[in-house]
Amino acid sequence: MIHIERSTNLKVKPAQEKLGFGQYFTDHMFMLDYDVTKGWHDARIVPYQPITLDPAAKVFHYGQTIFEGLKAYRGGDSRIRLFRPEANIARMNRSNVRMSVPQLDSDQVLAALEKLIEVDAKWIPSEPGTSLYIRPFVFATQPVLGVAPSEQYQFIIIMSPVGAYYPEGINPVRIFVESEHVRASVGGVGEAKTAGNYAATFMSQQTAKEAGYTQVMWLDSAQHRFIEEVGSMNVFFRIDGKVCTPALSGSILAGITRSSIIQLLASWGIAVEERTISIEELYEAGREGRLEEAFGTGTAAVVSPIGELCWQGERLIIGESRTGELAKRLYDALTGIQYGTVEDTFGWVKAVDVQAALV
Amino acid sequence: MIHIERSTNLKVKPAQEKLGFGQYFTDHMFMLDYDVTKGWHDARIVPYQPITLDPAAKVFHYGQTIFEGLKAYRGGDSRIRLFRPEANIARMNRSNVRMSVPQLDSDQVLAALEKLIEVDAKWIPSEPGTSLYIRPFVFATQPVLGVAPSEQYQFIIIMSPVGAYYPEGINPVRIFVESEHVRASVGGVGEAKTAGNYAATFMSQQTAKEAGYTQVMWLDSAQHRFIEEVGSMNVFFRIDGKVCTPALSGSILAGITRSSIIQLLASWGIAVEERTISIEELYEAGREGRLEEAFGTGTAAVVSPIGELCWQGERLIIGESRTGELAKRLYDALTGIQYGTVEDTFGWVKAVDVQAALV
Incomplete structure (x- = not known):
């Protein structure tokens, strides 16, 4: 049961050509509280609003x-x-295990997601390539400085x-291939989609930008030899006609696009080698x-x-710096499924019935 | 210039025997804001109060x-x-570099610290072994989901x-010696006192507790062989009469107590080997x-x-499970300097003139 408090002061929607990424937020948000004695409780959709936290809340410290x-x-x-x-919800719960955060009820989260989309359906942009980005997140709120898992959390969805x-x-x-700093190590938390993994990459990102590169390619922490990720994406290669991608070693995020591409390629008769x-x-x-x-x-x-890659000063041009045939075919197929122009034979797409709310 | 707004509704102070750690907070807090256009600004001491943040604030996400x-x-x-x-302030600025957080003005932070202690001087407990724990922290506040350093921050001191x-x-x-999970790796952010390093340890902490141990000993991420830290402490050993501690490899926090102990031992004619x-x-x-x-x-x-240690099922009793002579001597010397019963020949102690405020 989700309590819904509708905003009485709707925002002016930004022009679709000026959206960018993650700069504008819809009129509502979903909130759910956790307390060790009560479990998850008080599911609600409320007007998009500031969060109020004690300065000792564990999210700031641990x-x-x-x-x-x-x-x-x-x-x-x-x-839609x-x-x-x-x-995504399953991965969130796997991340929660690694970071000692209590499990969420998958059905409840999915229902919340759909309801929130319905409430803010008019915010889903319609221009080609646009979409509504959904950001579920959970964080520790207990205001105690002891170095131990929090007994209180808040789960929020913003869009x-x-x-x-x-x-x-x-x-x-x-x-830019990063040979000094690392993103994560086996036995660490690289597989969890947790905030600290991202802040840890900013310094290298800056180095790459200053050298004229868009993003960083991460190597393994033990030997600085084995490829892990690119920026905050998984990475694929086509070598001698064969497709490969780094195996999920424990330090690599298990991307949902990654898994979809492996399945899509398999359906085209192209096997992907998951290996070092x-x-x-x-x-x-x-x-x-x-x-x-x-x-x-x-995503x-x-x-x-x-x-192009740059590793220890050596530049490597790939495919004449043009978009490869396979990359283009995969992009068209996946976005086609997402926008409904290509048949979804995998059962990946979940249609949300918001026709009424769109009017 | 620090603007001071005094609380008109002072809290009842808890009994000193019930303090515990980080559960009660004083009447005031220090706040300082950062914006990429204005730099650090608006230094203020205000009544201890909740922080209000946009749910998209980068601290929650990155x-x-x-x-x-x-x-x-x-x-x-x-x-006092x-x-x-x-x-501490110097280490905070080193951590800030690693996490792409702007530098703080050391003099301003120290002045803020002293002023806040003066304002809340009556909160400094007096029973043996008690103290006032001070927690400066900084976090990203810009409400934008792009994966890049924040352009806005807040710096706060609570006590x-x-x-x-x-x-x-x-x-x-x-x-409990952890042989599977790791805290940090060389090239990562283990040297920075950043929140994510702590959440990453909770799972192992739980494993240790369930096995009847108080804390975890961390090994290096590459080979799971070399000792790094114990819980959130540095670690020292006396082997064959010689004292050693893990060298600062890049993945180990440069503890201020660690450095003080090395200096203290040197002054006693005891050299510490910093090595693997x-x-x-x-x-x-x-x-x-x-x-x-x-x-x-x-601290x-x-x-x-x-x-006692437990590594891969093998228990090792150290010094008949009694407090060693050197540990006791170091504890007495350091706490003596801190409480003013032992002369501080190192210039470590900074007296804060709050006599008037204590009355």
């Missing part, structure tokens, strides 16, 4: 927080589609209309002209082709 | 947050002493009167009766003797 990111897409048929929301990731068409990026891939192997293939494509995958970009 | 911990001690002479506060760490006298603890120490070496010494003492060091406990 970082127990998990988030997820998914999108609602408005199709040309005016139907979510892409594998159950997978933001976002612009097209590629307003001028899908385009390759230049990536060293930067030396990649460069050797690149120097010999056998590295045909490289691309990142994630924001779906597929992000990589046109 | 974890840019740093904290420090230090104490103010009320001596038998009624003077801070222990090496400049060292909590805390009870004696050893109400029944200094006492050894039992430690493998768990195998430690166990071999322990089995052969050459591991004479082990103890953790940190909360000062010195915490280790009476």
